[in-house]
Amino acid sequence: MTEKQKNLITRSITGILFVAIIVTCFFDALGMLFLFTLVTGMTTYEYCTLMNEHANVTINRFIVTVASAYFFIAMAGWCAGITPAAVFIPYLLTIIYLFIAELYTKAENPINNLAYTTLSQMYIALPFSMIPVLAFMAQNNGQSSYNYLLPLSVFIFLWVNDSGAYCIGTLFGKHRLFERISPKKSWEGSIGGAAFVLIASIIIALLSGNNEGNSLNRLLVWIGLGQVVVVAGTLGDLVESLIKRTIGVKDSGNILPGHGGMLDRFDSSLMALPAAVIYIYTLSLL
Numbered sequence: 001m002t003e004k005q006k007n008l009i010t011r012s013i014t015g016i017l018f019v020a021i022i023v024t025c026f027f028d029a030l031g032m033l034f035l036f037t038l039v040t041g042m043t044t045y046e047y048c049t050l051m052n053e054h055a056n057v058t059i060n061r062f063i064v065t066v067a068s069a070y071f072f073i074a075m076a077g078w079c080a081g082i083t084p085a086a087v088f089i090p091y092l093l094t095i096i097y098l099f100i101a102e103l104y105t106k107a108e109n110p111i112n113n114l115a116y117t118t119l120s121q122m123y124i125a126l127p128f129s130m131i132p133v134l135a136f137m138a139q140n141n142g143q144s145s146y147n148y149l150l151p152l153s154v155f156i157f158l159w160v161n162d163s164g165a166y167c168i169g170t171l172f173g174k175h176r177l178f179e180r181i182s183p184k185k186s187w188e189g190s191i192g193g194a195a196f197v198l199i200a201s202i203i204i205a206l207l208s209g210n211n212e213g214n215s216l217n218r219l220l221v222w223i224g225l226g227q228v229v230v231v232a233g234t235l236g237d238l239v240e241s242l243i244k245r246t247i248g249v250k251d252s253g254n255i256l257p258g259h260g261g262m263l264d265r266f267d268s269s270l271m272a273l274p275a276a277v278i279y280i281y282t283l284s285l286l
Contacts, residue, residue, distance in 0.1 A: 014256055018265065022155055026148040032135065033076050040128040041069035043262040046253045047120050054247035057116045058107060060098065064117055067094045068125035076132035081144045123270060130273040153204055154276050157229040158268045160200045161193035168192025182241045194230045201226030221283060228279045229272045236271030
């Protein structure tokens with residue numbers, strides 16, 4: 001067996017396990033909370049390690065990682081209606097501390113430290129915290145109830161888009177999408193991925209259908225969500241590629257055999273999740 005074949009097998013096994021774990025966790029609110037608190041913390045820690053080693057900055061990895069994980073838990077509790085808004089006070093105090101701490105570190109460039117520290121919260125903690133925003137939607141009675149379908153569908157659309165874009169891009173890709181940042185991505189692949197997601201969104205709309213509301217409107221909403229995820233997910237992938245190129249690394253880590261690091265695996269979702277929230281809540285206001 002060649003090295004390439006071994007890598008393909010390793011990548012396939014990791015991918016299958018990854019998808020199975022993500023899908024399974026969404027069927028239970030506590031499972032989702034546990035897994036994505038862990039994912040948020042691990043991704044933030046990986047980010048901090050990357051920046052400390054390659055960006056010539058100093059980030060307090062422990063405090064920043066705990067802050068990110070806590071913010072996800074706090075957002076989940078607040079969205080579920082379990083905790084009051086005061087649950088965010090410890091997080092806000094931590095952010096204030098991280099700023100004040102730079103007064104005493106005597107760092108050569110404290111603004112750089114603050115910028116990269118703040119980026120960890122904006123780029124990782126905030127997007128992941130959109131999962132409970134999608135999962136705990138307020139009902140007509142004002143109460144929040146857990147529904148796994150919306151957040152899970154975002155990940156399904158991302159996986160379908162990645163697979164479709166890879167297949168179509170490999171077979172027909174000629175025109176580069178963003179060569180300066182990601183030479184392998186093509187317009188053909190992106191269009192192919194969007195077409196696959198269109199089919200997936202129709203299937204989800206049909207499988208999740210009920211007797212409430214207009215079925216055509218519901219179908220159009222799912223189609224719109226799928227395409228929003230495609231565009232935002234592609235941009236998220238490009239943003240992570242930009243970050244890696246800027247600091248001069250190929251992979252963000254090696255925790256996932258064959259897939260790189262946590263940022264490599266969740267890069268698309270970091271843009272797709274906020275975009276999905278914007279889309280859903282904008283529709284609710286119309």
